[in-house]
Amino acid sequence: MHQFWSFDPKYINLNHGAFGAPPTPVQRASNVLSDQIEESPDRFFRIDWYPMLDSVRERLAKFIGARKEEVVLVQNATVAASVVLRNFEWRDGDILVGMSTTYRGVFKNIEHVRDTNPHITLSDFHLGFPITNAEIVKSFREHIRAIPRPAATSANPDPKIVCVLDSIVSNPGILLPWKEMVKICQEEGIYSVVDAAHSIGQEMDLNLEEAQPDFWFSNCHKWLYAKRSCAVLYVPKRNQHIVKTGFPTSHQYSSPGQPLPADWIKKTETNGDEWAVPFSWPGTVDTTPYLSVNAAMDFREWVGGEAVINEYCQNLAREGGKRLAEILGTRVMDESATFEQTLNMTNVELPLRDVPADKIEFANNVLRDRLLLEHKIYAAHFYHNGRFWTRPSAQIYNELSDFEKMGAAFVKVCKEIEATLKQDA
Known part of the structure; x- marks a missing residue:
């Protein structure tokens, strides 16, 4: 298999989990696509892009056990974390739970939310390895139940607790019992935000409709072999009212209560997929990483x-x-x-x-x-x-x-x- 990667023959890569590495067939497919874009940029961005993006979303949704209308693409997992956390309307008394093992970029998003909303409270769940899964579940449940529930006030009649947790920790590279942790959040009335940066392409049988996280995101350029960088963000319909905008805010954004422009609905052929429209055009960016997902998944099927x-x-x-x-x-x-x-x-x-x-x-x-x-x-x-x-x-x-x-x-x-x-x- 080494022949299908572009590594320096003198270099040994045992750090695929950090930045990923696309196979040469994925690189070639991306180069062909890039040439196609440059043949007629206007045609690509105004006509071809939307159905091609939809085909990737459809394939990814099936792969992770979700519905296409609940799946969008963003630049990377850190961007996805930012999209989710900054779309919550934080009020006095709300609580944001993080973990001591949270990836630094995601942790800094948590910090910034606190810095810009000083009236909320941070709660840190500490993990020190080695520790068994049974011990993790037990201590997580105890930590969640020990959090004082915020009282309703006139300024915040429905106070919330949001928990950011890992599916696979970055360092150390540990698979957590995250589905059990999500279930605990459900039982305790807490929003679960799952940083699954390492999951897609590494964790089998994801089945998000069954696991039911409130938010979930994963990098496609790591273990799935897509071109760097690209991530999938899953937001089930029950929570889509929370995520009102992508990052950056697209010119397709509509204020609450205002309908999407008819021309954008026509372009994207939404068929009930209106929530995803503002994510389909984050401004002029390199779109080849998003579209390389199909080539990456084709390669994976070819390998076995x-x-x-x-x-x-x-x-x-x-x-x-x-x-x-x-x-x-x-x-x-x-x-x-x-x-x-x-x-x-x-x-x-x-x-x-x-x-x-x-x-x-x-x-x-x-x-x-x-x-x-x-x-x-x-x-x-x-x-x-x-x-x-x-x-x-x-x-x-x-x-x-x-x-x-x-x-x-x-x-x-x-x-x-x-x-x-x-x-x-």
Whole structure:
């Protein structure tokens, strides 16, 4: 499979989860589409674009177990988080729940909502790994139930609680029992906003109509193989009245109570799909990533389909993680017998001990520079719960020997860091 990617032959990519990497057939399809756009930009943007976008939305909706009228495309997961959180009408007494493992870009959106609405309250649910799924569900339920319910007032007759949670944490790369967490939110009358940036193309049987999150979004340019960058945002009909505008606000936006312009309804052939219209034209942007989803899904079917791809990646993540831990003399984070938290990413402790707090950034910078510039190999690395970890991604272009080469590189670089810290002490 490695022949179908454009990597430098000297480079080993074990960090697919960060930025994704489109296969060469997807790149070629995107280039053909780009040439087509430039042959007649006006025809493309005024006529061809809308039915092509609808075909992608239709396919993605089926893939994630939703309806087309509940699915739109945006630039990336951080944009999707911004769209959802900034469309809520925040009032005095409302509560916004985040997690200690929330991706930094999404966390900053939470912070900005608080900064611009100082009358709301933030609640932080802390997660420190290793921890089992049963313990996560138990502590999450306890945290949610311990939140004081805001009292209704004349200024806020219907106070709300909104919880932002992960399906798959970015760092560490852990699959959470997010469907159970969504159910807890439902039971407690709380809106669930699921950051599923890593889910599509990695997590099988999503079936959002059954899981019933209030909001859900995922990057198509990561595990689904689309061109960078593109994300799908799911908003069920019951909550579409909350999301009144995309980001940025399109010239197709209509104020509440005002009908959409008839010409836009005609162009997009909405058939009950009016909510999605303002998302179909976010201004002049590169539309090829959105449309590359079809080529990406075609490639996945040609390779063998979702089950074949993910069976290979999950087996490699598990075996590669164990082999890497052996080389490093450490452990994998998910030590459960069934690998309940491991999909296509594994987490392995690095042999870095007793690093002073003021040297953590230094250690991460050395790891980054040595791995990329000297060893020509990379996997995400981070500091979590008092330890340094790495998060290798397993992809169909990887094999076990990549993990072994990664181990050799980490052993060397970690020894360099420890020697430098000892000398500076």
